[in-house]
Amino acid sequence: MASKKKVPEIPSASLADIAFLMLIFFLIATTMDTDRGIARMLPPMFDEEVDIPPVRERNVLPVLINFRNDVSVRGTPIHISQLREITKEFMENPFELDNLPELVPTEIDYFGLVPITKHAVISLVSDRGTQYQTYLTVQNELQAAINELRNEAARKKFRKSYEDLDEDQQRAIRVIYPQRISEAEPRNIKR
Numbered sequence: 001m002a003s004k005k006k007v008p009e010i011p012s013a014s015l016a017d018i019a020f021l022m023l024i025f026f027l028i029a030t031t032m033d034t035d036r037g038i039a040r041m042l043p044p045m046f047d048e049e050v051d052i053p054p055v056r057e058r059n060v061l062p063v064l065i066n067f068r069n070d071v072s073v074r075g076t077p078i079h080i081s082q083l084r085e086i087t088k089e090f091m092e093n094p095f096e097l098d099n100l101p102e103l104v105p106t107e108i109d110y111f112g113l114v115p116i117t118k119h120a121v122i123s124l125v126s127d128r129g130t131q132y133q134t135y136l137t138v139q140n141e142l143q144a145a146i147n148e149l150r151n152e153a154a155r156k157k158f159r160k161s162y163e164d165l166d167e168d169q170q171r172a173i174r175v176i177y178p179q180r181i182s183e184a185e186p187r188n189i190k191r
Contacts, residue, residue, distance in 0.1 A: 055119065058100065059119040061074070061087065062075075062123045063123065063124045063125070065135060066127050066129075071134075071138060080137055081141075083138065083142065083145070087141070090117075090120060091146065093117050101120035102119065103116065110168075110169060116176050120178075120180060122142055125183075125186075126186050127188060128186045154169070157173075
């Protein structure tokens with residue numbers, strides 16, 4: 001009689017352990033995309049009613065984003081790539097133009113008496129249909145403009161980047177180039 005050969009079996013007792021170890025490995029080794037957002041520190045709430053003085057039109061840079069993700073500044077359509085330079089010019093008013101924020105001579109630590117656009121405000125209004133990515137891109141451009149101005153002032157005065165300055169030096173530069181971005185609740189913009 002012919003003997004039947006037994007086919008060796010693969011031991012499956014440790015298969016669950018191997019699968020579990022592989023699962024743990026992939027969980028640890030895989031990177032996850034993090035949510036993108038905007039880091040903002042909100043101003044403290046007022047305990048009592050405060051009289052807010054009226055804002056002059058020349059001191060406001062209105063930025064609108066419509067439902068088609070088109071951006072306009074002061075009613076003029078622009079490409080998002082132009083927003084940074086427009087914002088920098090608005091925040092500086094280097095040629096003392098009448099349609100840009102008024103320059104107010106202000107005493108600032110480390111700098112002395114400096115004419116600054118003390119009352120400049122960027123007003124951002126978006127449509128309810130605006131894509132979040134467009135909104136983030138506009139926010140990033142506005143923030144990048146302010147960061148570039150702060151860096152330029154730091155390099156010019158202290159020969160360091162803004163991030164490398166001590167807290168008092170950074171505070172002085174923030175007085176010159178404050179971050180005043182006013183955001184209205186999204187609404188329906190017809191343009």
